[in-house]
Amino acid sequence: MPEAIQILYGGVEDPLVLLRVGQLKVLRQLIQGARTPTQLARSLGLTPSAVSQLVGRLRNEELIEEVPDPEDRRMKHIQLSDKGRETMSQRSESRIARSQQVLQGMTAESQQELIRSLEALVSVHCEREATNQ
Secondary structure, eight states: OHHHHHHHHTTSOOTTTTSOHHHHHHHHHHHTOOBOHHHHHHHHTOOHHHHHHHHHHHHHTTSEEEEEOSSOTTOEEEEEOHHHHHHHHHHHHHHHHHHHHHHHTSOHHHHHHHHHHHHHHHHHHHHHHHHTO
16 A cells, blocks of 8 residues: 555655654644644544644644634634645645546546445445444
8 A cells, every 4th residue: 555655646745744644634634624632632542742742843833823712712722824724735736636647547447446446445444433433
């Protein structure tokens, strides 16, 4: 699988290439909207202190910002900054473009086979997620 990832995204200029996996996971969570540190810890399966460290690094890179809760000023929400949103958007666009380039080099039959395989992968994942809840 890592070879497939390299083929798809290896040549793509990734503005987030220097970030660690945990930091990327936080950013992907925040694409969906603002989260509290506790929500991030729970959804990522991390300790609050680990989330605090990840958030601190991302804040230093100006990819996220903390905003006070409008109802409880003691509580902070973490959200993507303008720079963070733009960077994640650029990353997504470049990955989509690279995937399209690779797919254009495949026959229609190979593309259909890939789609069936990916659908099977998603199905197995969803079944496992349903049984784990």
